[in-house]
Amino acid sequence: MKEVTRKIPKKDALGLLLGKPVYTDDIAPENSLIVKILRSPHAFARIKNIDTSEAEKIEGIECIITHLDLPRNPITRAGQGYPEPSPHDWYILDEYVRYVGDEVAIIAGKNEQCVEEALQKIKVEYEIFEPVLDFEKAEDHPSIIHPEKESHPMFEIGFDAEKNIAASYEMEIGNIEEELKNCDVVVHQRYYTQAQAHVAFEPHTAASYLDMHGRLVIISSTQVPFHVRRIIAEAFGLPIKDIRVIKPRIGGGFGGKQAIHGEPFVAAVTLKTGKPAKIVYTRQEVFEATYTRHPMRYDITLGATKDGKLKVIDMQGLSDTGAYGEHALTTFMVAGSKTLPLYNKVSAVRFTGKVVYTNKVPAGAFRGYGAIQGNFALESTIDMLAEKLGMDPVEFRKKNMIAEGETSPIFKIMGEGREGVEMFVRSCKLNECVEEGMKLINWKEKYPRVKISETKIRGVGMAIAMQGSGIANIDMGAAILKLNDDGSFNLLIGATDLGTGSDTILAQIAAEVLNVPTENIIVYSSDTDLTPFDVGAYASSTTYVSGNAVKRAAEKMKKLIIKEGARKLGIEESKVDFDGNYIYEINGDKKLPLKELATVLYYTENQKQLITDASYVGEESPPPFMAGFAEVEVDIETGKVKLINYVAVVDCGTTINPNLAKIQVEGGLVQGIGMTLFEDVKYSPNGKLLTNNLMHYKIPSRLDIGNIIVKFAESYEPTGPFGAKSVAEIGIDTPPAAIANAIYNAVGIRITSLPITPEKILMSLK
Amino acid sequence: MKIKVIINGEKKVLDIEPHEILLDVLRRYGYYSVRRGCDTGMCGICTVLFDGKPVPSCSVFAARADGHEITTLEGLPEAKEFAELLAEEGADQCGYCSPGLIVNTVYLKKLKIKKMDEAKIKLIGNLCRCTGYEGQHRAIAKFLGVEK
Structure with a gap:
């Protein structure tokens, strides 16, 4: 192949690198009205009255829009295939505010200053309700986050607003209880993952104007321009033909821009005034009022026979979707559908649980999309099981994991929000990935631990992962x-x-x-x-x-x-x-x-x-696979974990551009490392996000990541273009489990909630 | 109010408001390489040279630039060479954080820093969410002529 597999620079590289005006804020019409949002200070309240009269008198203010001025069409902001598997439970503006940061009013004016001043002068009377802040108490909570009649699912997703349930799911193959009786070894463990923030460096930005024909043109930093067009049309009751959406260059997304965010607010201003408008979210707004990863809890039970055969996987989950049910069902199902097929030879497998509403920042799509949460839980427990069996965790995996030419009933049963498709895995070099990774990390020498000094111990750990390549029959x-x-x-x-x-x-x-x-x-x-x-x-x-x-x-x-x-x-x-x-x-x-x-x-x-x-x-969604190996150094005096090496060996089929594929994996790994070790999320007791800036929310810097070694297995996917599968998400999935396993192998403590902070390690060591 | 500054070697008189931040003024005058990442001086994306030394322009009042010299990526002839090295590694990705990194790395080259560990420490304030840094480091090593 001449062009495919060429390591050429990106076509837009020099334009991006040399600072050309290519992002939404750079190319928004120069005379755009500045749009800002008045946001709720309460986690859960009803707006009794809004007085905008003082604010409207400020010079330069062009318009102030409240929920009384807008159509109230229930939509979902989630940019997914239509009809979406997310409940339609969101309104451009609503009389209810459901988290600290929820939108109350849209203000547009000729400059930042007058709009900021107007924000202070709007008087809002709230009826305050007790918020639901603990997702484990959401289901039977007296406060109902979506009491409105209009909110509804587009098809059966287990939606039950009266119980604060956005979606629920269950499936079982075989008989868990019966099969467990035949197992020699059974382990059970509970896990928690946090509401990771995307931190795409270009904040969410949108601009709009009317073209010469009176059509609404939206320029947006979005991952989903065609979904934005459809959702905006639905929200405002406009024909799709009257809207054009343009995505210029965008400064990262990672799932955080797989939705509408600023678009409806600028559109509301342009439709009302006829004038161009733009909104650039502050970093605090990005943290508080866009998306996070869905925090999840998993209870895992695994059973095996003493010859090392995995017989039973039972995953019972609970997911927190925050104030709106965006990507609620699908991220939850992916936690199962993109982990369970890894072990396709079990006799019984079950995956059940609910996705609940809370009065917190809405959760949405985020690279990994449930798979990273599920992987942390499953791959940590696999190590526990291997230990109980007295087996090397790598050998245990090799004995039980999926191989080329095989299938899993999960492919057919679990799709994304609905049934999936039957599929035989035509390309799977997982075994080669594991073998190569063992060599690169030097597993045989280093497993399980090497004592460096009286206070520092190094350990190695690993995990395997899979993802998909698009959503079969939908995308x-x-x-x-x-x-x-x-x-x-x-x-x-x-x-x-x-x-x-x-x-x-x-x-x-x-x-x-x-x-x-x-x-x-x-x-x-x-x-x-x-x-x-x-x-x-x-x-x-x-x-x-x-x-x-x-x-x-x-x-x-x-x-x-x-x-x-x-x-x-x-x-x-x-x-x-x-x-x-x-x-x-x-x-x-x-x-x-x-x-x-x-x-x-x-x-x-x-x-x-x-x-x-x-x-x-796609008639299928061929999974990319990878094996991730972590080598950590644990300081038993301070609890600090230093990542020494991370080895990733990936089967993504043909790498169309090996440089870009490598960067995708490296970038994914580092986001996964951040979620594992640094990215802590904290709320105040009344539901305000405290980690709402980069001083308090720590993403990895270039000194936090150790040595990262990425290799690709030789692989060819027959249904892919020139043998290619996807590579965007697979890199993020393994760090939580691989690092947790490495820490266990180093110092014998199992951390089951993310992030793995020095505090947690010290407390467990004592 | 008006301030006199030298931007990228050109004498300019800029019309500013007393409360304005240097980052916003530079963008208003068309220096689009200067981009806002975090508002709190933590990400390094808006880095410019102030009298030859790197500063986050989000944390400097524009009025303070009166009588001083500002250099943005647009005014650094060495930027292209480093940009090409980043591009060869695919280490641009979304590109949003690149100008700040380039300004800072060009500054390190002027300081003749040739040790990777030292370069990494000096660039710790330039965050990136896309690349995982490894590709950047491959390009930085080539650009600075890091001794192995």
Whole structure:
């Protein structure tokens, strides 16, 4: 392969690196009204009265919008396939406020100062309710967070608002209780994971204006432009045709922008005033009023026979979706569907639980999407079980884990919010990943521990993981390819590059098919007026789903070039081929440069535009796999854990661009390391997020991560474009369990709640 | 009020409000490489050189720049060389934090820092959420000529 597997820089690299104005705030109309949100100081209250009269008198204030001024259409902000598996329980503005930071009023004015002043002058009377702040007490709590009649699910998801339940799920294969009786060894453990914050460095930003036709144009730092268009239409009761959404370059997403956030507020202002408007969230707003990861609790029971065969997995969960049920059911199900198939030879498996509302920052999509929570619980318990069996945890996994050509009934039973699809794993190099990882970390020498000094002990631990490649039968991506008169091509895709490099790797796929340099493919993406539909960047879908669409469009283009070239050469189509430069006679001398054909087609003979399109929906969602190995040094005097080495060996099929694939894994690992060791979330007793800035919420710095070693296993996924699977999320899944296992192996204490702080370690050591 | 500053070697008179922050004024005058990441001086993204030394421009009143020299990424000729090295590693990703990192790393090159450990300590205030830092370190090592 010439273009695929090329380590080329991203197409947008130098523009981004050299500070060109390419993000939403840089390109918002210069005369935009400044939009800010008055946010609730209470975790749960009803607005009895809002007096905006004083604020409206401030010079420069253009409009103040409250819930009385807006349509009250229940929607979900979650950017998912439609109809969404998230309950429609959100209103642009509502009379109820359900967390500290919930929106009360929209203020627009000519500058920051007057809007800030107006925020102070709005008088709101609240009827304050007792908030639900403990997710373990949400179900039977006297306060009902969504008492309104309009909120509803789009289909059966186990929604029960009166019990504060956003969604619930249960499935069982075999008989857990009966099979446990046949097990020689049974372990049980409870785990907690926290509400990790995304901290994408470009804060959520949106701008809007009316174009010359009176259509609403929204520029937004979003992962899901087509979903934004549909949701905004639904929220305001507008036809989709009257809205255009443009995603320029965006400064990271990680799931935090897989939703509408600022878009409805600028749209409300533009629709009311006819003027351009923009909102740039402060970092505090991003923390307090966008999304977090769903905090979850899992009770895991595992059973095995003494010969080391895993027989039973029982996962009972509880997930906290915060004030709104966004991604509630799907993140919960993924905790099972992207972990349980790892051990596909069990006799009985059960996954049950509920997702509850609380009066906290809404939880939403976040890289890993439940899988990291489930992986921490399952992979920690696997180590406990192996120990009880007296087996090396790696050997135990190798004996029980999934292999190429095998299947798991989970694939069919658990999809995302609904049934999944039956699937045999066509590519799985998990065994190679484990073997290679053992060598790179030097497992045989280092397991379980090496004493460094009287106070410092090093240990190694590991975990395996899987993810998906898009949502089978739901996620659709489309591509258009068009030939230019110099022989270059425009590639138009709905797919959304968040900085991941998807524009570049999709161009590499097209270039590989056409046998042209990637530099000859000009990419334009993520504009609902100009590019074809794509669900957007989530669920590790772009390389596989959008990539397959691009490949098909390029194959059609190649055929079209051959057809038109043959006509010009006066030869039968079957006797002609195209090599990237020339359309040529296979067994002869006649040939025609592509550039010449293109010029002729546009200007002189048989004139026409060569253009092709293709769509792709995955019939399967081939999982990428990985093995993660952590080496930690625990200081038993201070409880501090220092990460020495982290080895990741990944099977993501073909790496379309090995550099970009590597960075995806490295970036995912470091986010996972942050969640494991540093990223602590704290609330005040009355429900205000205290860790709402980067002084109090610690993400890893370049000195916190130790040595990171990423390798790729040789692998080829037959259904993927040139053998590729996804790589976006898999990197994040293993650090919590691998590091927890390494700490256990070092000092013999098992930490079961994240993050693993020095305090927790010291308390357990005592 | 008006302030006189030298920005990227050019003498300028800027019209500012007394409460304005340097970051906002620079953006208002079209220096878009200067980006806001955190509001609290913690992320390093808005780094500019103030009389040749790196500062987070979100934590400096614009009025303080009166009579001083400011250099943004746009005014650093060495930026392109380092940017290309980052691009070769794919270490730009979303690119949002890159200008601050580039300004600081170019400054380290002027200090002739050639030890990776020292460079990492000096760059600890430049946070990145996409890359996991490893790709940046590969590029930094090449740019600074880190001795192995």
